[in-house]
Structures are given as structure tokens and as C-alpha cells.
């Protein structure tokens with residue numbers, strides 16, 4: 225499913241974030257979303273996932289304007305901070321997330337096992353979510369997004385605070401998803417860029433400063449590394 229953002233405008237009460245933003249997430253694309261703190265990455269993801277409502281413009285799915293409910297159904301968003309539900313075990317919380325998103329109880333319970341496995345949290349399945357470490361809680365958020373098996377997966381800083389082994393497992397998990405799944409990963413860790421992503425987008429002050437391939441970014445900036453290219457794009461913005 226293709227997702228498109230057309231002339232989006234959004235502001236929080238006292239902060240204008242987007243005035244006219246257009247962007248596309250083609251089916252099966254794997255996008256690394258970079259940008260400094262406050263650039264608007266989380267806000268853009270929440271608008272695409274139907275969690276925030278734009279003041280202007282639209283978000284379309286396969287070229288049809290999508291309601292907030294349709295976006296919520298089509299897009300799984302792993303937020304920056306997962307919230308542990310008191311008294312629920314990790315398996316129960318992931319299953320609950322699936323049920324909230326519209327799965328029936330048995331399907332949700334069944335899928336929660338593989339989602340926890342994929343997120344590297346199988347051994348904590350029966351532990352209460354409130355007892356997780358910060359990195360484990362982040363992996364719980366990933367399992368909550370994976371359990372839904374949507375065609376659009378938006379992950380907001382999924383690798384922040386993960387140890388190297390879980391970072392590697394995260395990459396394997398994404399690589400194993402069906403090829404038609406569109407993935408957008410927001411991160412500050414430019415070394416997350418690798419074979420997995422076919423596209424880099426750099427957002428800054430509510431505008432895209434670059435949108436294209438990693439090779440194109442390096443060629444465009446004449447720099448050898450993604451870190452240097454990123455800095456160069458922001459310097460010349």
C-alpha cells in the first residue's frame with residue numbers, strides 16, 4: 225500500500241511544525257528518517273499513523289484520502305516511549321495491543337508469541353511489563369507494532385538504548401519482514417543505515433532537505449560517510 229502526504233500543515237498550540245509538507249512512502253520502501261532534535265520526525269509519524277490530525281493537507285492510502293481510523297488501521301507505529309500497562313505480563317500486553325488494533329483474541333494471543341520472539345523478548349514473556357529495563361521496554365514497543373502485521377510499519381527511534389546484540393537482532397527482524405512491508409525508521413544513529421534501507425530522508429525544521437538513495441546522498445554531498453553527508457546537508461540547508 226502506498227502512503228502519501230500532500231501539502232500537510234500542522235501546529236501544536238504554540239509551535240508550527242509543518243506548513244506545506246509533501247512526502248511519499250511507496251509500498252515496500254525501506255526509509256531511514258533522519259533529522260535533528262525537534263525537526264518534526266515523531267510528529268510526521270503520528271500524522272501518518274492517524275494519531276494526530278493535520279490542520280491542512282491530507283494523507284492518502286493508495287491515492288485515496290484516508291480517515292484517521294483508516295490510517296490507524298493501516299499503519300503500526302512504534303512510539304518513542306512504550307508505556308507498560310500495570311499488572312500485565314509482556315505477552316498479555318502485546319496481545320492486548322493486537323486486540324485493541326482489531327485482531328480477535330485468539331489471533332492476537334497466538335501472534336504475540338512470534339512478535340515477542342522477533343523483538344528478542346521471548347524470555348521475558350511472562351514477566352510484568354512494569355519490570356522491564358529501558359531497552360527491554362523499547363523491544364516491547366516493537367513487539368506491539370509487529371503483532372499487528374500491517375503493511376506500513378513506522379518505528380520511532382527503535383534502536384535507542386539497545387545493546388549491540390539486540391541492535392543486530394533488530395536489523396535481522398526488519399530484514400525478515402515480508403518484502404511488500406513499507407518500513408520507516410526514525411533514528412539519530414546514522415550507523416543504522418545499511419543494506420536494509422533503500423532510501424534516506426533528512427527532515428529539518430519541518431522540511432525535507434534530502435530524499436533519495438544513500439548512494440545519491442554521498443554523491444550529492446561529495447562525502448565518504450553518511451555522518452558527513454548528513455552534516456553537510458544540514459549546513460547547506
Ligand SMILES: Nc1ncnc2c1ncn2[C@@H]1O[C@H](COP(=O)(O)OP(=O)(O)OP(=O)(O)O)[C@@H](O)[C@H]1O
Nearest residue numbers: 236237239241259260261262263264265266267268
Ligand atoms: N505535544 C507537544 N506539544 C507542543 N509542542 C510539541 C509537542 N510535541 C512536539 N512538539 C514540538 O514540535 C516540534 C517537533 O517535535 P518532534 O517530536 O516531532 O521532533 P523530532 O524530530 O521527533 O525530535 P527528536 O529527534 O528530539 O525526537 C518540536 O519543536 C517540539 O518541541
